[in-house]
Amino acid sequence: MRHAPLAPDALDGTDRRIINVLQDGFPLTPRPFADAGAELGLAEDELISRIARLREIGAITRFGPFFDAAAMGGDFCLCAMAVPAERFEAVAEAVNARPEVAHNYERDHRLNMWFVLAVEKASDIDRVAKEIEAETGIAVLTFPKLAEFYIGFRVSA
Amino acid sequence: MRIDETDRKLIAETQAGLPLVPEPYAEIGRRLGIAEAAVRDRLAALQARGIVRRIAIAPNHYALGMVANGMSVWDVADEAVARLGPEVGALPFVSHCYLRPRALPVWPYNLFAMVHGESRAEVEEKRGEIARLLGVACRGSDILYSTRILKKTGMRLAANGS
Numbered sequence: 155m156r157h158a159p160l161a162p163d164a165l166d167g168t169d170r171r172i173i174n175v176l177q178d179g180f181p182l183t184p185r186p187f188a189d190a191g192a193e194l195g196l197a198e199d200e201l202i203s204r205i206a207r208l209r210e211i212g213a214i215t216r217f218g219p220f221f222d223a224a225a226m227g228g229d230f231c232l233c234a235m236a237v238p239a240e241r242f243e244a245v246a247e248a249v250n251a252r253p254e255v256a257h258n259y260e261r262d263h264r265l266n267m268w269f270v271l272a273v274e275k276a277s278d279i280d281r282v283a284k285e286i287e288a289e290t291g292i293a294v295l296t297f298p299k300l301a302e303f304y305i306g307f308r309v310s311a
Numbered sequence: 312m313r314i315d316e317t318d319r320k321l322i323a324e325t326q327a328g329l330p331l332v333p334e335p336y337a338e339i340g341r342r343l344g345i346a347e348a349a350v351r352d353r354l355a356a357l358q359a360r361g362i363v364r365r366i367a368i369a370p371n372h373y374a375l376g377m378v379a380n381g382m383s384v385w386d387v388a389d390e391a392v393a394r395l396g397p398e399v400g401a402l403p404f405v406s407h408c409y410l411r412p413r414a415l416p417v418w419p420y421n422l423f424a425m426v427h428g429e430s431r432a433e434v435e436e437k438r439g440e441i442a443r444l445l446g447v448a449c450r451g452s453d454i455l456y457s458t459r460i461l462k463k464t465g466m467r468l469a470a471n472g473s
Contacts, residue, residue: 176368218328225361258461272466303408304400
């Protein structure tokens with residue numbers, strides 16, 4: 155996953171408009187690219203090929219439905235581990251191999267690995283965290299959300 | 312029962328992304344053996360129930376120049392956090408803001424606010440704004456910058472149930 159910025163000329167004004175407009179939503183119609191394209195002033199095939207390119211160059215991470223595990227009866231949980239530097243890559247591999255790990259970041263702190271578990275049954279959070287502890291021999295701190303004060307950030311491309 | 316087997320298959324089929332073809336919902340329907348209209352009706356129903364948050368593009372902050380991604384964390388007095396949390400969450404540069412349990416003694420922080428910027432200097436300035444807003448209710452803070460994305464797939468659901 156790209157962590158470095160793209161070259162300044164990697165995106166033109168049309169690419170930026172696509173990102174800005176489609177991060178708010180995409181139509182649920184039989185020809186959604188034609189309909190979204192009409193709003194953007196783009197032909198159906200051009201919108202499709204531009205989205206494909208944006209994905210290839212890493213300007214977007216995903217395009218499609220975003221699911222909420224909690225609304226399905228499951229849960230999300232932020233977790234952190236203090237991984238010794240010499241074991242970092244191996245532990246990252248073991249953690250990432252679990253399908254319940256939705257994303258994982260390295261951060262510059264003693265607690266240097268921060269990942270999110272997304273499970274279908276809320277009770278699975280503790281089970282998976284304990285399994286990761288057992289597999290790696292490193293304590294997994296869990297930080298379930300107690301309250302959510304805001305979600306809805308937009309990036310201006 | 313939160314979702315039926317067809318919904319589950321639909322989620323499993325689309326969680327990595329929509330197919331980039333002129334009729335993506337028809338294509339998903341062909342793969343699952345259901346009608347195009349049923350795919351759209353089911354996605355609309357999942358969206359109405361909040362199971363689908365939205366159908367959209369997810370920009371890569373880093374690729375777009377927002378290379379400084381700081382998880383700012385704050386130890387806010389329990390009696391003040393319900394009042395101050397929403398104020399921090401309302402700041403335009405805060406993308407997520409959560410109350411979480413402390414993990415004493417190693418982790419005294421209970422308020423988490425993600426701050427994005429084009430440089431660490433910009434993020435530090437924004438962090439200062441949060442500190443001013445929290446005032447004396449804040450007893451300590453830290454900020455953890457991401458140095459690498461190790462994984463970013465989003466939720467994955469098994470096609471056959473668990």
